[in-house]
Amino acid sequence: MTEKNADSRKKMKWPTMNRRQFVEAIVSVGIAGTVVSFLSLLMSLLPSAGAGEQQGEVDNVFTYGPEKGTWYSAKAGTEVMLEDFDEVGKGAGVLWRKSIPAIVIRVDENRLRGAKATNGLIAFAAACTHLCCISTWHLDRPNEDALFCRCHDGAFDPYNIVKDVMLNGAEYLGAKVMAGPAPRAAPIIPIEIKDGKIAGIPENLDVYGYCG
Amino acid sequence: MSTRIKRIYDWIDKRYNISPLVGEAQRSINFALPSSLTRQNRSKIFWLTYPYYYAGAITAFLAILQGVTGLLLAFHYVPSAIGDPGTPTEAYLSVQNIMKSIPLGALIRGVHQWGANLLVAALAIHAFWAFFRSPYRVGRGISWILGVALLGLALAYSFSGYLLPWDQLGYWAATISVQIMRAIPVLGDLIARILLGGTVLSPITLVRMYFYHVCLLPVIAVVLVGIHMVLVVLQGVSEPEEAWKPSANKEIQTGKQEGPLFGPFLPHQITPVLIISLVTLGVALLLGAFAVQMPGDPANKFLTPQFIAPEWYFLWAYGLLKWIGWVYDLIHFVPPATVFGIDLVSAKVVGILIAGAMFIVLLLLPLIDRGTEVRTLRRPLKTAIGAWAIGLLSTLTLYALNEILSSSISIPIDTMNMTLGSIVIVVPLLIAVPVYVILRRNAMRATEDSTHSHS
Numbered sequence: 001m002t003e004k005n006a007d008s009r010k011k012m013k014w015p016t017m018n019r020r021q022f023v024e025a026i027v028s029v030g031i032a033g034t035v036v037s038f039l040s041l042l043m044s045l046l047p048s049a050g051a052g053e054q055q056g057e058v059d060n061v062f063t064y065g066p067e068k069g070t071w072y073s074a075k076a077g078t079e080v081m082l083e084d085f086d087e088v089g090k091g092a093g094v095l096w097r098k099s100i101p102a103i104v105i106r107v108d109e110n111r112l113r114g115a116k117a118t119n120g121l122i123a124f125a126a127a128c129t130h131l132c133c134i135s136t137w138h139l140d141r142p143n144e145d146a147l148f149c150r151c152h153d154g155a156f157d158p159y160n161i162v163k164d165v166m167l168n169g170a171e172y173l174g175a176k177v178m179a180g181p182a183p184r185a186a187p188i189i190p191i192e193i194k195d196g197k198i199a200g201i202p203e204n205l206d207v208y209g210y211c212g
Numbered sequence: 213m214s215t216r217i218k219r220i221y222d223w224i225d226k227r228y229n230i231s232p233l234v235g236e237a238q239r240s241i242n243f244a245l246p247s248s249l250t251r252q253n254r255s256k257i258f259w260l261t262y263p264y265y266y267a268g269a270i271t272a273f274l275a276i277l278q279g280v281t282g283l284l285l286a287f288h289y290v291p292s293a294i295g296d297p298g299t300p301t302e303a304y305l306s307v308q309n310i311m312k313s314i315p316l317g318a319l320i321r322g323v324h325q326w327g328a329n330l331l332v333a334a335l336a337i338h339a340f341w342a343f344f345r346s347p348y349r350v351g352r353g354i355s356w357i358l359g360v361a362l363l364g365l366a367l368a369y370s371f372s373g374y375l376l377p378w379d380q381l382g383y384w385a386a387t388i389s390v391q392i393m394r395a396i397p398v399l400g401d402l403i404a405r406i407l408l409g410g411t412v413l414s415p416i417t418l419v420r421m422y423f424y425h426v427c428l429l430p431v432i433a434v435v436l437v438g439i440h441m442v443l444v445v446l447q448g449v450s451e452p453e454e455a456w457k458p459s460a461n462k463e464i465q466t467g468k469q470e471g472p473l474f475g476p477f478l479p480h481q482i483t484p485v486l487i488i489s490l491v492t493l494g495v496a497l498l499l500g501a502f503a504v505q506m507p508g509d510p511a512n513k514f515l516t517p518q519f520i521a522p523e524w525y526f527l528w529a530y531g532l533l534k535w536i537g538w539v540y541d542l543i544h545f546v547p548p549a550t551v552f553g554i555d556l557v558s559a560k561v562v563g564i565l566i567a568g569a570m571f572i573v574l575l576l577l578p579l580i581d582r583g584t585e586v587r588t589l590r591r592p593l594k595t596a597i598g599a600w601a602i603g604l605l606s607t608l609t610l611y612a613l614n615e616i617l618s619s620s621i622s623i624p625i626d627t628m629n630m631t632l633g634s635i636v637i638v639v640p641l642l643i644a645v646p647v648y649v650i651l652r653r654n655a656m657r658a659t660e661d662s663t664h665s666h667s
Contacts, residue, residue, distance in 0.1 A: 066512055095514060150520060151516060151520055180541070
C-alpha cells in the first residue's frame with residue numbers, strides 16, 4: 001500500500017518546494033485574499049437604489065415655480081390655472097410632481113410645427129439637456145421665443161417640435177435645440193386640463209430622468 | 213539652546229536616543245537650498261525673488277492656514293441640508309451664525325475663503341514655473357507627479373468646500389460639475405454615484421462632501437504634501453536657471469551641490485520663508501476682514517440663479533464648454549445624439565475629454581518630455597506651448613464672462629460671442645508663434661556660438 005502511494009507520487013512530479021517556500025506561498029495567498037475581500041467592501045460606497053427618491057402619492061397638477069420678477073412670482077407654489085395664460089407668448093416656470101421643473105407656454109398654434117397644443121398650451125421639461133440648469137421663458141431674453149438656459153446660453157425652440165432619443169433609449173418629442181451646447185431637444189410634457197387647472201400626464205416618465 | 217530646553221531635550225534623548233535622527237534631519241534640511249546663487253548674491257533673502265521657491269513656500273504656508281481656520285470653522289458648521297428647496301437649511305443657518313454671531317467668525321471664514329483663492333493662485337504660479345523650468349528633467353520627476361496630483365487635490369478641496377454653505381451659487385456650481393462628471397464616457401455615472409451618494413445633489417451629497425473636505429482629503433493631502441516636502445529636503449530646491457550649466461558628461465544632475473553651504477536652515481534658510489509667510493498672512497487677513505463674501509440665497513434646485521459662474525480658477529473650463537458650443541454653432545455642426553451609446557461629440561463630453569487629456573499629459577510630463585536642457589529660453593517649442601496655454605486659459609476665462617460683459621457694456625451677445633470666440637483662437641497663437649520664432653533663432657545662434665567656440 002505505502003509502496004504504491006510512493007510510486008504514484010513520483011509519477012505526478014510535484015513541483016519542488018521546501019517548507020519555507022510553502023509557508024511564503026500560503027502567507028502571500030492569504031494576504032492577497034484578505035486585500036481583495038477588503039476591496040469588495042468598497043461596494044458599500046454605492047448608494048442604495050432609490051435613495052433620495054420621492055415617496056407616496058404625487059399630484060400631477062403644475063404649481064408655479066420660484067422665479068422672481070415675473071408675472072407669476074406672487075403665485076409661487078400655487079396651482080397653475082388655464083385662465084392665467086390669456087395671451088399668446090405668455091409662459092411660466094412651473095413644477096410638475098413637485099420634482100420636475102417645467103415651462104408652460106401659450107403658443108401661436110399656426111406657427112407650431114411637429115405637435116399639437118392642448119387648449120393652446122404646450123409644456124416642456126425645463127431642465128436643460130446639457131447640464132441640467134433650469135431654462136426660463138422670456139426672463140433673460142424677453143424678446144426671444146425660446147426656452148433659454150442661463151448656464152451655457154442654450155436655447156430651445158418651442159415652435160419646432162422634433163423627435164429625439166434620450167441616452168437611456170426613451171424616444172420622445174421635444175423642442176429643437178436652436179443654439180448652444182445642448183445635445184438633445186427639451187422634452188414635451190403632455191398636458192390635460194382638470195377643472196381649469198393644468199396637469200401633466202405621467203405616461204412616459206422614463207424621458208424625464210435625464211438629470212439623475 | 214537655552215539650558216531649560218536643553219534639559220528637556222536631554223530628558224527625551226536619554227530615553228529615546230533621538231540625537232542621531234535629529235542630526236541627520238539637520239544635515240538634510242541644511243541641504244535644501246542650493247548655495248551657489250545665494251553665495252554669489254551674498255543675500256539671505258535672494259530667494260524672495262525666485263518664484264519657484266516663494267510660490268511653493270506660500271502654498272505650504274496657506275495649506276497650514278487653511279487647516280487651522282478650517283478646524284475652527286468645523287466647531288460651528290452643521291452639515292445638514294434637509295429642508296424644502298429655497299428655504300434655509302441647518303448648513304446654511306450655521307454659516308450665517310458663523311458670519312453674524314460667533315466671535316471673530318466672519319474673519320475666520322473670510323481668511324479661509326481668501327486663503328483658498330490665494331492658495332490656488334500660488335499653486336498656479338508654482339506649477340507654471342515648474343513647467344517652464346522643467347526641474348523634472350534633472351531628477352525631480354516624482355516631485356512633479358506629486359505636484360500635479362496635489363493640484364488636482366486642491367481643486368477637489370475647493371469643489372467640496374464650495375458646496376458646504378448650501379447656497380444658490382454653491383449648489384448650482386456643484387450641479388453643473390456633477391453633470392459634467394456624469395458625462396465622462398462609460399464610468400461617469402458610477403463615479404457620480406460614488407462621489408455624491410446619488411446621481412443628483414441631495415442632503416446625502418452634502419454629508420459626503422463634508423466628509424471629503426474635512427476627513428478624506430486632509431489625510432491624502434498630509435501624505436502627498438509630506439512626500440513632496442521630504443523630496444525637496446532630500447534633493448534640495450531646484451537651482452535657478454542662471455546657475456545651471458549642462459554637465460559635460462550629460463549625466464542627470466540630482467541636485468545636491470558640493471562645497472560649503474550658505475548657512476544652516478535655522479535661521480538663514482528659514483528667513484525668506486518666514487518673511488513670505490507673514491506677508492501672505494497679512495494679505496489673507498486684510499482680504500478676509502474687508503472682502504469676505506456672504507453666502508447668497510439658500511439653495512433652490514428649481515431655480516438657477518442669473519449670471520451663474522464658477523470660481524475664477526474654474527472659469528477657463530466653463531469658458532471651454534461655452535466656446536465649443538459656439539464653434540459648433542458657427543460651423544452649423546449638429547452632434548449626433550449618440551456614438552457608441554454615449555453622446556461622444558456633444559460639447560460637454562468633448563470638453564471633459566479635453567480637460568482629462570490635459571490633466572493626464574501634465575501628470576505624465578516627466579515621461580513625455582525627456583532630455584536634460586532646462587533653460588527656458590533654450591526650449592522654443594515647450595516654452596511656446598506654455599505661452600500658448602497661458603494665452604488659452606486667459607482668453608477662455610474671458611469667454612466665460614461673455615454674458616456679463618455683453619450686458620455691462622451693452623453689446624449684442626452674438627457680436628460679443630463672435631469677438632471673444634475669435635480672440636480665443638487668435639490671441640494664444642499671436643503670443644505663441646512669435647515666442648517660438650524668436651527663441652528658435654536665439655537657440656540656433658547659441659548652438660552656432662558654442663560650436664564656434666569649440667572649434
